[in-house]
Every structure is written in structure tokens, then in C-alpha cells.
Amino acid sequence: MNKCINLCQSLFSxxxxxxxxxxxxxxxxxxxxxRYIAVEVLSNINVSRxxxxxxxxxxxxxxxxxxxxxxxxxxxxxxxxxxxxxxCNHKFVQKVICALSLITNIDGSDAIVKIAGVGGTIKSTNKxxxx
Amino acid sequence: xxxYVKKTVDCIYPSALFGDFFKNVPKTLNDFGYSDxxxxxxxxxxxxxxxxxxxxxxxxxxxxxxxxxxxxxxSENPQEIHNLLRKHRSSYDLLCVRSNxxxxxxxxxxxxxNDFIIPTVFDRPGLINQVVAKAARDNSIAFAFEMLPxxxxxxxxxxKYIECIRLMLPSLNKYDVPIIFMTGAKSQTxxxxxxxLSSFGFLLDxxxxxxxxxxxxxxxxxxxxxxxxxxxxxxxxxxxxxxxxGEFD
Numbered sequence: 001m002n003k004c005i006n007l008c009q010s011l012f013s014x015x016x017x018x019x020x021x022x023x024x025x026x027x028x029x030x031x032x033x034x035r036y037i038a039v040e041v042l043s044n045i046n047v048s049r050x051x052x053x054x055x056x057x058x059x060x061x062x063x064x065x066x067x068x069x070x071x072x073x074x075x076x077x078x079x080x081x082x083x084x085x086x087x088c089n090h091k092f093v094q095k096v097i098c099a100l101s102l103i104t105n106i107d108g109s110d111a112i113v114k115i116a117g118v119g120g121t122i123k124s125t126n127k128x129x130x131x
Numbered sequence: 132x133x134x135y136v137k138k139t140v141d142c143i144y145p146s147a148l149f150g151d152f153f154k155n156v157p158k159t160l161n162d163f164g165y166s167d168x169x170x171x172x173x174x175x176x177x178x179x180x181x182x183x184x185x186x187x188x189x190x191x192x193x194x195x196x197x198x199x200x201x202x203x204x205x206s207e208n209p210q211e212i213h214n215l216l217r218k219h220r221s222s223y224d225l226l227c228v229r230s231n232x233x234x235x236x237x238x239x240x241x242x243x244x245n246d247f248i249i250p251t252v253f254d255r256p257g258l259i260n261q262v263v264a265k266a267a268r269d270n271s272i273a274f275a276f277e278m279l280p281x282x283x284x285x286x287x288x289x290x291k292y293i294e295c296i297r298l299m300l301p302s303l304n305k306y307d308v309p310i311i312f313m314t315g316a317k318s319q320t321x322x323x324x325x326x327x328l329s330s331f332g333f334l335l336d337x338x339x340x341x342x343x344x345x346x347x348x349x350x351x352x353x354x355x356x357x358x359x360x361x362x363x364x365x366x367x368x369x370x371x372x373x374x375x376x377g378e379f380d
Contacts, residue, residue, distance in 0.1 A: 042159075044152070062285070078341040094333035101327030104282055104320065110152065114163070 023056045032073065033090040036125040037099065038116035041082040043118055044109055049079040056086070062100040077122070081130050085122065093118060138324050139352030142169040142201070142275065142313035152319040164325035164337075167223060167350060168196045169313075171203040209238030211344075216244040224356055225349075227275070240266040246352050247273040247311055250299070259299040261306070268306040271316035273348060277315035278323060278331050281357040293357055297335060308351075312345045 021120050053076045060069045072092035079083045088096045100113045115127030148170075153159045160168060184198065202223040205216045206294075212235055216226055228239035228247040239248050240263050248267075250259060259274070267274065280292050303310060311329050316322045325346065332342025 042153075074308060094330045098330040098334055100279055101323050101330060110320040112320060112322065114324050126328075 011069065016098050026045070033120075034073070034087055035090045035093045036077070036119050036122055036124040037086045037088065037093070037097065037100070038119070038128045039084050039086055039114050040114045040129070041084075041106065041111055042114055043082065043111035045107065047074075047079075047082055047106050047111070049084075052076065055103055056100065057107045059103050063099045063102055064095060067117060068092075083116075085125055085129070101118070137168045137347050138353070139164055139298040140167045140349040140353065141165050141316075141322075141325075141328070141346075142171060142311070142349065143322070145170050145172060147316040147318055150319040155208075156319070159322070160196045161194055162324075163322065166197045167353065169199045169349060169353075171183070171315075172203050173203055173205075183261045195282060198223040201227055204228045204239075205230070206375060207232050207235050209234050212238045213242055216242050220244045223352060236263060237266075239359070240270065240272055244269045244324060245270070245272050247275050247349070249275045249277065249315075259302055260301050264302045264306040264308050267303075267308045271309075272311040272351065273311050274303060275311035275312055277312050277348075278322055278328060278330075279315040279317065281331070282321060293334060300335060309348045310345045312342070312347050313349075 006067050021062035029071060042051065046091070052060065056076060057069070057074070060074060062073075064072065073087070073089040074092075074096055075087050079085075080101070086096070097115055097118075100115065103113045105111060117125060118129065141163075148156050168315050174288070200223050202219045202225070204212055204227070206212050206228075209232065214227060216228075219226060225246045226244060227249060228235065228246045229243055230236050230239065231251045231252060234249060236250060238257070239245050239351075266272075276296055281289060282290060300310075314321060314323050315330060328346055329339075329342045332345055337345070
């Protein structure tokens with residue numbers, strides 16, 4: 001019995017994992033909640049995914065700052081046919097929407113970013129895009 | 132008392148209705164979520180507005196935003212502001228004053244015929260002080276803030292604009308002065324939807340309910356003016372009611 005205990009202790013010891021500390025997973029209440037923003041680009045040209053991501057991040061950084069964009073957890077999930085979904089932290093939804101609405105120019109041509117809706121899941125925001 | 136129907140209203144210039152960017156402007160305004168649109172004009176016979184109303188008659192399938200005309204007074208002379216307000220009160224749905232001088236804002240606030248003021252102040256937030264806010268509350272005059280400078284300006288100037296509005300808000304909130312958010316669009320590419328306009332309120336530390344209230348406060352003013360024009364309201368709190376036979380009670 002003592003040998004088993006010693007084996008277990010050695011397996012899960014600090015030295016066994018070569019100095020790696022095992023972190024416990026975060027509790028669900030401590031994780032930040034995500035919101036998904038359905039977005040439609042109104043423009044005379046067909047906007048590609050790369051140009052859209054570049055313009056979103058450049059405008060957001062100039063408005064919210066690098067630290068603000070990092071705090072908001074902003075990321076573009078998908079973008080096709082001038083419609084897409086953007087993910088962010090639930091506390092920063094309105095600031096991200098404000099940053100998106102300040103976009104006036106994408107790839108040299110005039111553009112308006114219209115907010116179709118905000119949802120808690122990708123499925124619900126997809127429905128708003130389809131509408 | 133007339134029932135109040137909540138309206139989401141945007142205030143734009145007539146040049147924003149026409150151009151090549153949108154094919155169907157009434158449909159896009161409907162998609163953006165506006166029930167009414169206020170047009171700022173200086174001209175009593177505006178051909179652009181008449182041609183939009185022609186467009187509206189042709190469209191029958193979708194609900195098109197209603198148009199209200201607003202005469203915009205841009206003047207630094209207080210006497211001229213009083214004269215223009217007296218002259219145009221009966222012929223327009225709304226009246227507004229746009230200014231960045233202390234004398235003209237004071238004159239606009241003290242005149243009851245005025246509906247709202249657009250302060251174009253970028254470096255002197257002290258123009259809207261407690262005296263001005265109290266007079267605005269007594270005469271039920273609103274203050275409107277535009278989103279257009281946020282789109283056009285960059286860097287330090289944009290920061291200064293937001294900072295000026297933030298410094299004006301405490302004196303306005305203390306006396307419960309109604310606040311209006313508007314795009315102030317001068318071209319089609321300046322138009323923004325209702326959700327983007329309400330997010331402007333979050334920049335200024337408003338919550339959801341107060342920012343929605345700011346978008347619909349112009350609608351309340353329009354309803355009051357329409358009921359006053361129809362002859363049903365004599366003064367605040369006093370309404371005229373007719374019986375079914377058509378006689379006054």
C-alpha cells in the first residue's frame with residue numbers, strides 16, 4: 001500500500017513533469033462570456049475576408065487602443081459574401097459595435113458596416129444574418 | 132390625451148437621401164430601423180424633399196419612414212435667432228438652432244418656440260452650464276449630439292469632441308434635460324443604423340434604456356408638436372376633447 005502511495009506521489013510530483021505546473025480548469029462562472037455580432041458590409045465592391053479583418057482591427061485599434069482591443073477579445077469568425085460574424089467579450093459588445101460603425105472605408109472604397117444583430121450563440125446570430 | 136407611440140428617429144440633411152450608393156433609400160432607412168426621419172433644411176421649398184415624397188408614393192410593399200421638416204437656424208446674432216424662430220414656427224414641424232457661441236445658445240434656450248439645440252462645441256465645454264441647463268428644462272428644449280464628427284475626425288480632434296460632450300453631460304443630467312442622438316448625415320455613406328447610434332450612448336456612459344430613450348426623444352417632441360398643430364392641446368396638461376356627435380364637451 002505504501003508503495004502505491006509513493007508511486008502515485010512520484011507520478012504527480014513537480015519533478016516528474018519536469019517543472020510543469022498542472023493548472024486546474026477554470027470554473028464556468030469565472031470564464032468570460034462571449035457574444036457574437038452579425039455584421040453586413042454595404043459596399044459597391046465584394047470585400048474579401050482578409051481586407052475585412054485588416055480594416056476591423058485597424059479601426060478598432062485606432063478607436064479602442066491596442067489594450068482595449070485585447071481586453072475585448074475581438075475576433076472575426078467568418079466572413080463571406082459581405083456578411084460575417086464577429087466574436088467579443090460580453091462586457092465590450094457596445095464598444096465593439098461603436099468601433100465597427102466608425103468604419104467608413106474598406107480597401108479604398110466607401111463602405112458601411114451594418115449591425116444585423118447580437119446573439120449569445122453562433123446559431124442565433126446566423127438566423128439574424130439570414131433575415 | 133393622445134397615445135404616445137414610440138418612434139426611432141434620425142436627423143439628417145436632405146442631401147443624404149440622394150446619391151449612387153444605395154439603390155432604394157426608403158428601403159435602407161427601413162432596414163436600419165427608423166420609423167421617422169427629420170430633415171434639416173434652410174429652404175422652405177426644398178425640391179429634394181418633394182422628390183423623396185414622390186418616391187414614397189410609388190413604394191407600397193414596405194413601410195417607409197415618415198418625413199418631418201426641421202428649419203435649422205445658424206446664426207450668431209441673438210435678435211436674428213428670435214426673429215427667425217417667430218417667423219418659421221407655424222410653417223415647420225420642428226425648429227432647431229446650431230451654434231457654438233455663448234450668446235446664441237443662451238438666446239436659443241430662453242425662447243419657447245425652439246425645439247432643440249445642436250451645440251457645435253469642440254474646445255469650450257463650459258458653454259453649457261447650469262444656467263443654460265435650467266432654462267432648457269423650464270422651456271422643454273432638448274440638446275442634440277451628432278455622430279458625424281466621430282466619422283470624419285481622427286486622432287486628437289475626435290478625442291477632444293468626445294471629451295467635450297462628456298463634460299457637458301453632468302449639468303444636462305442634473306436638470307433632466309432631454310438628450311437626442313443623431314447621425315447628422317450629409318451623404319448616403321454617413322447613414323448609420325439604429326444599433327450603431329445607440330452604441331454612441333455607451334461611449335458616454337449611458338446604459339441601454341437611456342441610450343434608447345435618446346434615440347426616441349425626438350419622436351416625443353414630434354408627437355407634441357403635431358398634437359399642438361391639430362388644435363387638440365391648448366397648453367401643457369390641457370387637451371380639447373370632442374364627443375362622438377362632433378360637439379365640444
